[in-house]
Amino acid sequence: MHTETALERVPRWEIFEIALNGQRTGNPYADVSLVALFRYGEHVFEIEGFYDGDGCYRIRFMPGLEGAWSYSSRSSAPELDGISGGFICGPPKKDAHGVVRVARTFHFVYEDGRPYFPVGTTCYAWTHQGSFLEEQTLETLSRSPFNKIRMCIFPKHYDYNSNEPEFFPFEGTPQRGWDFTRFRPDFFRHLEKRIGELRALGIEADLILFHPYDRWGFSDMGAEADDRYVRYVVARLSAYRNVWWSLANEYDLPTSYGSRRRKTPEDWERFAAILVKWDPHGHLRSIHNCRELYDHGKPWITHCSIQRIDVYKTSEMTSQWREDYHKPVVIDECAYEGNIDLGWGNITASEMVRRTWEGVVRGGYVGHGETYLDPAEVLWWSKGGVLHGQSPERIGFMKRILEEGPVDGLSPISFGMESWDLPCGGVPGKYYLFYFGFNQPAFRKFHMPEGQKFTVDIIDTWNMELHRLPGTFTGQFRIELPGRQFMAVRILRESEA
Amino acid sequence: MHTETALERVPRWEIFEIALNGQRTGNPYADVSLVALFRYGEHVFEIEGFYDGDGCYRIRFMPGLEGAWSYSSRSSAPELDGISGGFICGPPKKDAHGVVRVARTFHFVYEDGRPYFPVGTTCYAWTHQGSFLEEQTLETLSRSPFNKIRMCIFPKHYDYNSNEPEFFPFEGTPQRGWDFTRFRPDFFRHLEKRIGELRALGIEADLILFHPYDRWGFSDMGAEADDRYVRYVVARLSAYRNVWWSLANEYDLPTSYGSRRRKTPEDWERFAAILVKWDPHGHLRSIHNCRELYDHGKPWITHCSIQRIDVYKTSEMTSQWREDYHKPVVIDECAYEGNIDLGWGNITASEMVRRTWEGVVRGGYVGHGETYLDPAEVLWWSKGGVLHGQSPERIGFMKRILEEGPVDGLSPISFGMESWDLPCGGVPGKYYLFYFGFNQPAFRKFHMPEGQKFTVDIIDTWNMELHRLPGTFTGQFRIELPGRQFMAVRILRESEA
Numbered sequence: 001m002h003t004e005t006a007l008e009r010v011p012r013w014e015i016f017e018i019a020l021n022g023q024r025t026g027n028p029y030a031d032v033s034l035v036a037l038f039r040y041g042e043h044v045f046e047i048e049g050f051y052d053g054d055g056c057y058r059i060r061f062m063p064g065l066e067g068a069w070s071y072s073s074r075s076s077a078p079e080l081d082g083i084s085g086g087f088i089c090g091p092p093k094k095d096a097h098g099v100v101r102v103a104r105t106f107h108f109v110y111e112d113g114r115p116y117f118p119v120g121t122t123c124y125a126w127t128h129q130g131s132f133l134e135e136q137t138l139e140t141l142s143r144s145p146f147n148k149i150r151m152c153i154f155p156k157h158y159d160y161n162s163n164e165p166e167f168f169p170f171e172g173t174p175q176r177g178w179d180f181t182r183f184r185p186d187f188f189r190h191l192e193k194r195i196g197e198l199r200a201l202g203i204e205a206d207l208i209l210f211h212p213y214d215r216w217g218f219s220d221m222g223a224e225a226d227d228r229y230v231r232y233v234v235a236r237l238s239a240y241r242n243v244w245w246s247l248a249n250e251y252d253l254p255t256s257y258g259s260r261r262r263k264t265p266e267d268w269e270r271f272a273a274i275l276v277k278w279d280p281h282g283h284l285r286s287i288h289n290c291r292e293l294y295d296h297g298k299p300w301i302t303h304c305s306i307q308r309i310d311v312y313k314t315s316e317m318t319s320q321w322r323e324d325y326h327k328p329v330v331i332d333e334c335a336y337e338g339n340i341d342l343g344w345g346n347i348t349a350s351e352m353v354r355r356t357w358e359g360v361v362r363g364g365y366v367g368h369g370e371t372y373l374d375p376a377e378v379l380w381w382s383k384g385g386v387l388h389g390q391s392p393e394r395i396g397f398m399k400r401i402l403e404e405g406p407v408d409g410l411s412p413i414s415f416g417m418e419s420w421d422l423p424c425g426g427v428p429g430k431y432y433l434f435y436f437g438f439n440q441p442a443f444r445k446f447h448m449p450e451g452q453k454f455t456v457d458i459i460d461t462w463n464m465e466l467h468r469l470p471g472t473f474t475g476q477f478r479i480e481l482p483g484r485q486f487m488a489v490r491i492l493r494e495s496e497a
Numbered sequence: 498m499h500t501e502t503a504l505e506r507v508p509r510w511e512i513f514e515i516a517l518n519g520q521r522t523g524n525p526y527a528d529v530s531l532v533a534l535f536r537y538g539e540h541v542f543e544i545e546g547f548y549d550g551d552g553c554y555r556i557r558f559m560p561g562l563e564g565a566w567s568y569s570s571r572s573s574a575p576e577l578d579g580i581s582g583g584f585i586c587g588p589p590k591k592d593a594h595g596v597v598r599v600a601r602t603f604h605f606v607y608e609d610g611r612p613y614f615p616v617g618t619t620c621y622a623w624t625h626q627g628s629f630l631e632e633q634t635l636e637t638l639s640r641s642p643f644n645k646i647r648m649c650i651f652p653k654h655y656d657y658n659s660n661e662p663e664f665f666p667f668e669g670t671p672q673r674g675w676d677f678t679r680f681r682p683d684f685f686r687h688l689e690k691r692i693g694e695l696r697a698l699g700i701e702a703d704l705i706l707f708h709p710y711d712r713w714g715f716s717d718m719g720a721e722a723d724d725r726y727v728r729y730v731v732a733r734l735s736a737y738r739n740v741w742w743s744l745a746n747e748y749d750l751p752t753s754y755g756s757r758r759r760k761t762p763e764d765w766e767r768f769a770a771i772l773v774k775w776d777p778h779g780h781l782r783s784i785h786n787c788r789e790l791y792d793h794g795k796p797w798i799t800h801c802s803i804q805r806i807d808v809y810k811t812s813e814m815t816s817q818w819r820e821d822y823h824k825p826v827v828i829d830e831c832a833y834e835g836n837i838d839l840g841w842g843n844i845t846a847s848e849m850v851r852r853t854w855e856g857v858v859r860g861g862y863v864g865h866g867e868t869y870l871d872p873a874e875v876l877w878w879s880k881g882g883v884l885h886g887q888s889p890e891r892i893g894f895m896k897r898i899l900e901e902g903p904v905d906g907l908s909p910i911s912f913g914m915e916s917w918d919l920p921c922g923g924v925p926g927k928y929y930l931f932y933f934g935f936n937q938p939a940f941r942k943f944h945m946p947e948g949q950k951f952t953v954d955i956i957d958t959w960n961m962e963l964h965r966l967p968g969t970f971t972g973q974f975r976i977e978l979p980g981r982q983f984m985a986v987r988i989l990r991e992s993e994a
Contacts, residue, residue, distance in 0.1 A: 311918055313809045339939040339980040343918025346938045348982060373939050421808055421840025441843045442836040442870050483836040485845060 012066050012092040013099070013111070015239040018049070018059040018073070022080045030181045030228070032057070034075040036083075038280075040065050045280040049073070049080075050235040053185035060239035062281055063089035064098065064111060099241050099281055100204060102302050106328050106363050107409035108284075117402045117409065118330055119395060120148035120206065120367035124213075124249070125156035126384035127194045128165035137384030138197050144387065145396030146368065148204040150288075150332055152249065153191065153233065157215035157257070159340075160377045166190075169229075174216055180225035188236050199242040206305075206332070208288070209233065209271065210263065211249040212256050220255040223267065230274045238279040245275050245283055246305060250290035272300040288332060296325040303328035308335055311343055315359030315366045316423075319412055322363060329364035331355075336381050337389040338371030345371035345381065349390035350462060354437055354486060356395055357461055360402065361425035361435040361488075363412050368395055397464040401490070406431050415447060432491040435461075442483040447476050448491060455497040459488040466490075509563050509589040510596070510608070512736040515546070515556040515570070519577045527678045527725070530573040531556065533580075535777075537566050542777040546570070546577075547732040550682035557736035559778055560586035561595065561608060596738050596778055597701060599799050603825050603860050604906035605781075614899045614906065615827055616892060617645035617703065617864035621710075621746070622653035623881035624691045625662035634881030635694050641884065642893030643865065645701040647785075647829055649746065650688065650730065654712035654754070656837075657874045663687075666726075671713055677722035685733050696739040703802075703829070705785070706730065706768065707760065708746040709753050717752040720764065727771045735776040742772050742780055743802060747787035769797040785829060793822040800825035805832060808840055812856030812863045816909055816920075819860060826861035828852075833878050834886040835868030842868035842878065846887035847959060851934055851983060853892055854958055857899065858922035858932040858985075860909050865892055894961040898987070903928050912944060929988040932958075939980040944973050945988060952994040956985040963987075 010016040018036065022028070034049035036059045049059035057080055063069055072084035092098070098111025108116040121144070126137045141149065155165035164174070167187040172178035195205045209230060212219050221229070237243050247268055255261050268287060275285055286305035287294045296304045304327055308314040314334040321329045337352040338345045347355075352368065359366035370380035370389045378385040402410070410425030413432060421439065426432040429449055436444075448454050453472040456479060459465070469479070472494055481487055507513040515533065519525070531546035533556045546556035554577055560566055569581035589595070595608025605613040618641070623634045638646065652662035661671070664684040669675035692702045706727060709716055718726065734740050744765055752758050765784060772782055783802035784791045793801045801824055805811040811831040818826045834849040835842045844852075849865065856863035867877035867886045875882040899907070907922030907930060918936065923929040926946055933941075945951050950969040953976060956962070966976070969991055978984055 310810070312813045313807070316809045339937050341938045341941045343936050346936045348935065348937055351935055438845065438848055439840050439843045440836050440845055441838045444838045 007068075008087045009090050010063060010087050011090050011096065013062055013064065013096045013241045014093065016061045016063060016069075016087050017239075018071070018083070018085070020049075020057045020059075020073075020080050020083060021055050022057045022075075022077050024055045027181055028057070029183055029232070032075065032077045032080070034059065034073065034077070034080050036061070036071045036073045038063075038069055038071045040067065040069050047280060048231060048235040048278050049075075050232055051183075060236070062239040062241055063087075064281070066090060095202060096241065099283060100244070101282070102284070102328055104408055105326055106322055106411070108303075108328060115407045115409065116147070117399065118148045118204070118365045118367075119145050119399045120150060120330070120332060120365070121146040122150040122332065122336070122367060122369040122381050123384040124150065124152045124208070124211070124382045125161060126151055126382075127191055128155040128167070129163070129383050130166055133378065133383060133385055134194065136386060138201065140384065140386050141198070141203060142201050144392050145399045146392070147202060148206055148244075148367070149198065150206045150208060150246065150249075150367065152208040152211050154211065154214065154218040155216065156211070156213045156382060158213040158382070160379050161213070161382050162377075168216070169218065178217060180221050181228065183232055192236065192240070195237065195240050195243065199240060204242045204244055205240070206244040206246050207233075207237070208246045208249045210247065210251075212253040214256040220259060220261060223270070226267065227270065227274060230271050231278055234275060234278045238281050238283060241281070243283050245279070245285045247271055247285070247287040249288050250307070251287050251294060252292050253290050268294070269298075272298070276300055286330070296321075296327060301327065303330055306331045307333040308344070315355045315362070315364065318359045318362035318364035322412075329359070330367065331359055331364060332367040333369065334359070334366050336369030336371045337391045338379070338381070339373055340371045340379070345369075349394070350486060352389070352391040353394040353398070353461060356391075356398055357435045357486075357488065358423065358437060360398060360410060361412070361423045361433055363410050363425055368392060394462060394464060398461065401433070401459070405433065418447065430493045430496050434489045434491070436481075436485070436487045438485050440483050440485050441481050443478055443480050444489070445476065445478050446473075446489070446491065448474065450475050453494040454491045455494055457490040457492070459490055460484070460486065461488050462486040504565075505584040506587050507560055507584050508593065509586050510559055510561065510593045510738045511590065513558045513560060513566075513584050514736075515568070515580070515582075517546075517554045517556075517570075517577050517580060518552050519554045519572075519574050521552045524678055525554070526680055526729070528573075529554070529577070531570065531577050532572075533558070533568045533570045535560075535566055535568045537562050537564065544777060545728060545732040545775050546572075547729055548680075557733070559736040559738055560584075561778070563587060592699060593738065596780060597741070598779070599781070599825055601905055602823055603819055603908070605800075605825060612900075612904045612906065613644070614896065615645045615701070615862045615864075616642050616896045617647060617827070617829060617862070618643040619647040619829065619833070619864060619866040619878050620881040621647065621649045621705070621708070621879045622658060623648060623879075624688055625652040625664070626660070626880050627663055630875065630880060630882055631691065633883060635698065637881065637883050638695070638700060639698050641889055642896045643889070644699060645703055645741075645864070646695065647703045647705060647743065647746075647864065649705040649708050651708065651711065651715045652713065653708070653710045653879060655710040655879070657876050658710070658879050659874075665713070666715065675714060677718050678725070680729055689733065689737070692734065692737050692740065696737060701739045701741055702737070703741040703743050704730075704734070705743045705746045707744065707748075709750040711753040717756060717758060720767070723764065724767065724771060727768050728775055731772060731775045735778050735780060738778075740780050742776070742782045744768055744782070744784040746785050747804070748784050748791060749789050750787050765791070766795075769795070773797055783827070793818075793824060798824065800827055803828045804830040805841070812852045812859070812861065815856045815859035815861035819909075826856070827864065828856055828861060829864040830866065831856070831863050833866030833868045834888045835876070835878070836870055837868045837876070846891070847983060849886070849888040850891040850895070850958060853888075853895055854932045854983075854985065855920065855934060857895060857907060858909070858920045858930055860907050860922055865889060891959060891961060895958065898930070898956070902930065915944065927990045927993050931986045931988070933978075933982070933984045935982050937980050937982050938978050940975055940977050941986070942973065942975050943970075943986070943988065945971065947972050950991040951988045952991060954987040954989070956987055957981070957983065958985050959983040
C-alpha cells in the first residue's frame with residue numbers, strides 16, 4: 001500500500017484502508033502513536049490509526065470528494081512513520097449517499113443531497129447475541145421500514161439481558177478482570193462487520209459509546225481508559241459512512257446498577273472533544289437522557305436525541321424542543337410497543353404509531369422499539385430477532401407519506417387558535433399534513449390560502465389507507481371524516497398533487 | 498307566616514320560606530331592601546329577601562340545625578319591616594344529607610358526614626330547552642351515575658345552540674332590549690323547579706353565574722347590573738341545599754363573541770364577596786377557566802374547577818394542582834366523549850374513562866360530558882336529552898369502586914421510583930388502587946408493607962369486571978395481568994377486604 005505503483009481506486013464514501021506491519025512488543029495499543037494526513041488540494045484531514053493485533057496497524061479513511069488524494073503517516077514507531085501514498089476517489093457505489101448531515105436546522109440530508117428522514121428503531125445489544133440471532137435481526141431489518149438503529153458498543157446487563165456476550169472489547173475475562181489498555185480485535189472486527197452489514201442495508205448505526213446497564217465494569221473504567229476507548233472506537237469506525245455517535249444511553253444515570261458514581265458533564269464534554277478532534281468525517285453527535293435532557297444547545301451536539309421525560313406527553317413536545325435548541329429533534333425513545341411490566345415498554349401499537357405521527361407533523365422524528373415478553377427472553381428492543389408488533393408496518397406507511405412529501409421535510413404550520421387541537425406540518429401554501437391523533441371528529445373545517453386550488457386526501461394512518469377526495473377545494477371548506485381515531489388529512493396545492 | 502300561632506315544622510336542609518305582601522309601585526326589585534335575621538341560640542344568619550312579582554316578597558332559609566329558630570325582618574318598606582316569627586327544624590328527610598362541604602383538604606362530604614365523591618357531567622343550557630327535553634334530561638340523569646351537573650343560569654349561544662330560550666331572566670325582549678333592574682319571576686321559578694328536581698335526584702347543581710356564549714347581552718351588563726343579578730340569584734337559590742356557585746364558565750374569555758371586553762379580576766372578586774356575604778349557607782364556590790387557571794389560592798375558592806389546559810395531559814396533573822392549591826381538584830372539563838370537529842369534544846369513550854380514572858387515583862375528580870353530532874343539534878353537553886356514549890356506564894362502575902373504598906377518599910400513594918409509571922390512590926397500609934391507563938402490561942411486581950396479608954383484585958375498568966385472586970399476598974409479589982389497556986389493581990389489607 002505504501003509503494004507508489006498504480007493508484008488504488010476507492011469509490012466515494014467507501015473505506016480506504018492502509019495496513020502496516022509494525023512492532024508487537026510492549027503494548028502497541030498504548031505505546032504507539034500513529035496518524036496519517038490525507039490531502040485533497042488544500043484540504044487536510046488528520047486520521048488516527050489503530051492497532052489491530054498480530055503486528056498489524058491500520059489507518060482508515062472515507063474520502064468524501066472525488067479525485068486524487070495523497071497521504072503520509074506520522075508515528076512514534078520508526079517503521080510506521082513517513083509512509084506516504086495516494087489513491088483516486090471515484091464515483092460512489094449505487095445506494096451510497098454519504099454521511100447524513102443536519103440540513104435546514106431541523107432536518108437531515110445525505111451528503112449527496114438526498115433527503116434522509118430518520119425512521120429509527122432500537123436494538124441495544126443486538127451485536128452481542130451470536131450469529132443466528134444477529135443474522136435474523138439483519139434479515140428482519142432488511143424487511144422493515146427502519147433506516148436507523150440505536151445500538152450499544154458494549155454488552156448489556158439488564159432485565160431480559162443476562163446472557164454473556166461472545167466477544168469482549170478488552171483483554172481479560174469477567175472472572176479475572178480486564179486490561180483496559182488492550183483492546184480485543186475480534187470484538188471490534190465483529191462490530192465492524194455488523195456496521196458494514198447495516199450500511200449495505202442503508203441503515204444508520206447510531207452507536208452508543210457508554211451506557212449504565214453493565215455488570216462487567218465497562219461503564220466505569222476511569223477517565224484515562226474511557227478516553228482511550230473513545231479514540232480507539234473513532235479510529236476504527238469513523239470511516240463507516242453510516243456511523244452516528246451517541247455519547248450515552250441515559251447519561252444521567254449512575255454508571256452501573258449498584259453504583260453511585262455518575263459520569264460528570266466534564267467527562268461527556270471531554271469525550272465530545274475527542275469526537276470533534278478525531279472524527280474528520282463529521283458524523284452526527286448526540287447524547288441521550290434518562291430523566292433530564294442534556295444541554296442540547298452545546299455546539300458539538302448536532303441533534304437532540306431524546307427519551308420521553310413525561311409519561312403522558314412526549315412527541316407532542318417536539319415543537320417546544322425545536323424552539324429551545326434549534327436543532328433536529330429525534331425522540332429515540334418515546335416508549336416501546338410491548339407488554340412488559342414497566343411503562344416505557346408496554347404501550348400499544350396504536351399508541352406507538354400515534355406518537356410517531358405527533359412528532360412528524362411537528363417537524364420532528366420519533367423512534368420505534370418493541371418489548372413483547374418472550375419465553376426465550378429475546379425482546380427486539382435489546383436483542384433484535386423478529387418483530388411481533390403491529391406498529392412497524394404503520395410506521396412504514398408514515399415513512400412513505402414523508403418520502404412522497406416535501407424534500408425539505410415538514411415544518412410545523414400554525415393556523416393560530418385553530419391549531420390548538422390539530423397539529424399540522426408541511427410547507428405553507430403547498431403542502432399541509434394535519435394529524436388528529438386520538439381524537440375522532442366526524443368533520444373538520446379548513447382554511448386554506450384564498451385563490452388557490454387544493455386537493456384533499458383522507459389518510460387512515462392505522463389502516464394505512466389514503467383516499468383522495470374528488471375535485472379541488474379553495475378557501476374555507478368542510479371535510480367529512482369517519483369519526484375514527486388516528487386520521488390525517490393531507491392538503492396539497494393542485495400543482496403539487 | 499308572621500303570626501305567632503303553632504310553629505311550622507321544617508325538615509333540616511329543606512327550605513323555610515317567608516312570603517310577604519308589599520309594595521308594587523316603583524321598581525320593587527331595585528327600590529326595596531329586605532333582609533331577615535334568623536336566630537338559633539347564639540347563631541344569627543342574615544338572609545336577603547327578593548321580590549317575586551305581583552306584590553310578593555319572599556325570604557328563603559335552609560335551616561342546618563335541628564331545634565327552634567326565630568326570625569325578624571328589616572326592610573326599607575314599612576309593611577315588610579319588623580316581621581318576626583319562628584319555626585321548628587326537625588330531622589331531615591330520607592336522602593337529604595345537607596350541603597356538600599370540603600373535607601380533609603382534598604375531598605368532599607355532605608353536612609351529615611356522608612362521603613360525597615363528585616361524579617359530574619355538563620349540560621350547560623339544559624334548562625333553556627322546553628319541557629320535553631328538560632324532562633328527558635332529568636329522566637336520563639335519574640338513570641345515570643352522575644351526582645353533579647354543571648349548568649348555566651343564562652341561556653347559551655354557540656355552535657349547536659341557536660334556539661331561543663323559553664324564558665328570559667330580565668324584563669324586555671331580545672328585540673327591544675332588557676331592563677336589567679327588573680327580573681322575570683317566571684324565569685327564576687322555572688330554574689328553581691329544575692334545581693329542586695335535581696335535588697330530588699340527589700344531584701348537585703353547579704350553577705354557572707356568568708359565561709361568554711351570549712347573544713343577548715347578559716354577559717356584559719355592567720358592574721351594577723352584574724352585582725344586582727348575583728345578589729338576586731343568591732337570595733332566590735341559596736336555600737337549595739344542592740346549589741354550588743361557579744362564578745364563570747371560562748372566566749378568561751371575552752364576555753361574548755365579537756366582544757373585546759373581559760371581566761376583570763376585580764369583577765370576579767366583587768362577585769365572590771357578594772357570595773361570601775349573602776350566602777349564609779356556605780355553598781361551594783369556584784371559578785372555571787378556559788386557558789389559564791384562576792388563582793385557586795384565593796380564600797373564597799373552596800375547590801379547583803378546572804378545564805384542561807393541555808390537549809394531551811389533563812387529569813394526570815391532578816397531583817400537581819393538589820400541591821399547588823391544597824384544595825379539592827375537580828377537573829370539570831377534560832374534553833368530552835363525542836365526534837364533533839373540535840378537540841375538546843371528540844375523544845373516545847375509552848379516553849374519557851381513562852381520564853376519569855387518572856384523576857381519581859391521584860385523589861381528584863374528573864367530570865364527564867358528551868358531544869355526539871345530532872341531526873336535531875341536541876348535544877348532551879349543552880342541551881341534555883339522552884346519552885349516546887359508552888363512558889357513563891363505565892364512570893358508574895368507577896363510582897361504585899370509589900363508594901366501596903375508603904370513606905375518606907383516595908390519596909395519592911407514592912412508591913418512590915416505582916410510581917413513575919403507575920399512579921396509586923388509597924390509604925397507606927390498607928387500601929391501594931393502581932391504575933395502568935393506556936399501558937398494557939402482562940404482569941407487574943408490587944411491594945406491599947411486610948408482615949401484612951393483602952387480597953388482590955384485578956379490575957378491567959373498560960369491561961367493568963372485577964376478579965379477586967385466590968389467597969392472600971404479602972411483601973413483594975408478582976401479579977399476572979391480561980396485557981390489555983385500562984386495567985386497575987386493587988390491593989386491600991385482608992382485614993379491610
